[in-house]
Amino acid sequence: MxxxxxxxxxxxxxxxxxxxxxxxxxxxxxxxxxxxxxxxxxxxxxxxxxxxxxxxxxxxxxxxxxxxxLPYNFTKTLMTSVFYALENDKSAFEQISDLRKHLESAYWQEAASKLTDSDVGKLHEIIADAFHKLHRKPPQIPHEEHKRFHLLMYQKLNNPFVTGLLEAYWQAYEAMGLDVYADLQYLEQVWAFHLKTVEAIARGDIESGYKSFADHIDLISRRKQPSRASSFE
Amino acid sequence: MxxxxxxxxxxxxxxxxxxxxxxxxxxxxxxxxxxxxxxxxxxxxxxxxxxxxxxxxxxxxxxxxxxxxLPYNFTKTLMTSVFYALENDKSAFEQISDLRKHLESAYWQEAASKLTDSDVGKLHEIIADAFHKLHRKPPQIPHEEHKRFHLLMYQKLNNPFVTGLLEAYWQAYEAMGLDVYADLQYLEQVWAFHLKTVEAIARGDIESGYKSFADHIDLISRRKQPSRASSFE
DNA sequence: ACATATGATTAATCTGATTATTCCGACAAT
DNA sequence: ATTGTCGGAATAATCAGATTAATCATATGT
Incomplete structure (x- = not known):
């Protein structure tokens, strides 16, 4: 040849x-x-x-x-590099988190407007599950729901680079040990915003949905570092 | 041990x-x-x-x-994955380009407000170089200037993940052969926008600077595919 | 002062041997 | 029929060692 x-x-x-x-x-x-x-x-x-x-x-x-x-995958590549960066500089997570906030914000309206009724139904289910976990005795952290909610929001963009970045963010989030963060009052607020957001999407009001979302993002930046020291396991 | x-x-x-x-x-x-x-x-x-x-x-x-x-580097990792993706699906460049547009847009104001006078001076120099190349006979494509201009804009964010993504975009842009794209009229418009943008930043008017920038981004999405077939060399 | 040759150091590449996993099929037990 | 267990085959995983090539520092010659 x-x-x-x-x-x-x-x-x-x-x-x-x-x-x-x-x-x-x-x-x-x-x-x-x-x-x-x-x-x-x-x-x-x-x-x-x-x-x-x-x-x-x-x-x-x-x-x-x-x-x-395997089918093309952007996430795995990102994870290796991101975990390497985090390995001796945990503060890099702030930058990744910042990137994620800007990305979600920039794509929100386009992503939301592409969601189908079926998607909105799934989002409502996720919210219900989350509140169910929060109101249990003892309460549980609805981390899996939080992750699924956000990733589902941006799924219809059909852009593997964008979703790869968002997935890598959540992987880093978990690696930092933040998925066990347990400020229940904060989580109640978060999911109240999520509910408002989805309700707005459901009635086709993307604009006010974006507002709820933006408030949520605001919430994230105001949040202080959790007291619990995080580590890889 | x-x-x-x-x-x-x-x-x-x-x-x-x-x-x-x-x-x-x-x-x-x-x-x-x-x-x-x-x-x-x-x-x-x-x-x-x-x-x-x-x-x-x-x-x-x-x-x-x-x-x-070597110091931590996000770009190289991205490039490998992106070039692999492009290798048998050139249309993936549209998604990367879309990601870049949203990223630049989302970070523009923060990035612009962090630029120093020295940075603004450098931006002006780059613009001058670009117009110089454009008005030569025969004219040259000021691609290197275009790339340096945009990367410099976002340098002060000091976020290796954001800048890594932007750098990877330009690498992909070149790999697609778009750096030899020669619609001179289009390029004149592009650099006119750049000039307006920097002038606005220079007088501290971030808001109208963002507007010039947004117009530029708009221009990008309206641009059609170049007729020249692109290829790796 | 400059160019050139030489030698030492280290990665780059290859070969082949041995070990460890994983899967598949056969057979047995229920 | 279903499940479980065992053995064998295929393939990657790991290793050791030999040879080649690239690079740099030093010495040598003009």
Whole structure:
């Protein structure tokens, strides 16, 4: 085979090979030894590039099963870099949080206007679940609901880069240990805003929905650091 | 040594080691063989993790010089993922471009208000350079100026995640071959907006500066695809 | 002072051996 | 039929070591 795939100077041979590999479902890539022969690179070198693809969430690798291509994923790449940054500078979370606030704010109206009735129904369910958890005795932190609520809000943008950033934010949020933060009064307010927001969306009033949302974001910036020291587990 | 560094389940042993390595300048990490002994992992395995750190722009590796730690860099990580995404779906650039527009818009006022007089001076210089290039015979595309202008605008945010995203956008822009796009009339308009924007900032009128900027962004979305087919080289 | 050659150091690449996982199918027990 | 258990095959995971190539510092020559 003389024809060479056009070189993309930024991608390794394996990543190029992978990007052009037919992603027919349940199909898997050749074994490492075959790949080595096909690409003309030793197994050891391929494994170095393989590790990058794995970290980036582009493949799943298992003995016996081999290498499987996954749909494009922006989140995993972000997570690795973000967790590295947080590892010796926890204050970087403030910057990530700031980015997330601006992103959500900038996209809110477009995202909200694209939500279907079914989406709005799901949002209402999530809110109900959250209040249910909050009013239990003893109360529980509706973190999973909070995350699902926000991610669902921006799902219809259908922009993997935007949603990847938002997902990475929540991963970092959990890694910082903030998902067990338990100021119940604050959480009551948060979910009251969420309810107002969704009700506005439901009656097609994007403008006042945005206002409720903006108040919520405001709330976030006014919140002080939790007293509980956070750590990776 | 019994004490183990606390496990961060998302980071490889090498990335953890690297993140905690004193980043005294000009200092370099132990050689691969020494690292292998220190971490209790074979050289081949360390090299797999090393490759990830290299792709992420966290280290620089050369024979004889060895491994050097670099300051944290978000851009490189983004670029790898973005270029992979673009490799078999050029239309993803629209989504990246959309993300960039929203980000710049959301941060504009904060970024502009943090600019110093010196920054404004540099922006004026860039604008002058750009017009100089545009009015040459034959005219040149002031792409480098365009990129520097926008990145400088957001520099004072001091948020590596935001600036990383913006830098990655420009890298993608160039990779798509758009930096040679030559609608001179369009470019004249662009730089006229830039000039109005900076003049507003210079007299402290952030509000009308934002308006000029918003008009510029508007211009971008109205622009049609360039006829020239783009490709990686 | 400058260019050039030499040597030492380290990463880069490759090969091959061994080990560990995972999956699949066969067979048995319920 | 369903479930569970075991064994074997396929493949990645890990490792060790040899060889090659790149880079830098130093010495040497003009």
């Amino acid at each position: 003389i024809t060479k795939i056009s070189r993309n100077q930024y991608l390794s041979a394996f990543l190029q090979y992978l990007s052009h590999y037919s992603s027919e479902e349940s199909e898997r890539l050749p074994s490492l030894i075959e790949l080595s022969q096909e690409l003309g690179i030793s197994v050891a070198s391929i494994r170095e590039q393989l590790e990058v693809a794995r970290i980036m969430g582009l493949i799943e690798v298992r003995p016996r099963t081999g290498i499987q291509k | 019994i004490t183990k560094i606390s496990r961060n389940q998302y980071l490889s042993a090498f990335l953890q080691y690297l993140s905690h390595y004193s980043s005294e300048e000009s200092e370099r990490l132990p050689s691969l063989i020494e690292l292998s002994q220190e971490l209790g992992i074979s050289v081949a395995s360390i090299r797999e993790q090393l490759e990830v750190a290299r792709i992420m722009g966290l280290i620089e590796v050369r024979p004889r010089t060895g491994i050097q730690k």
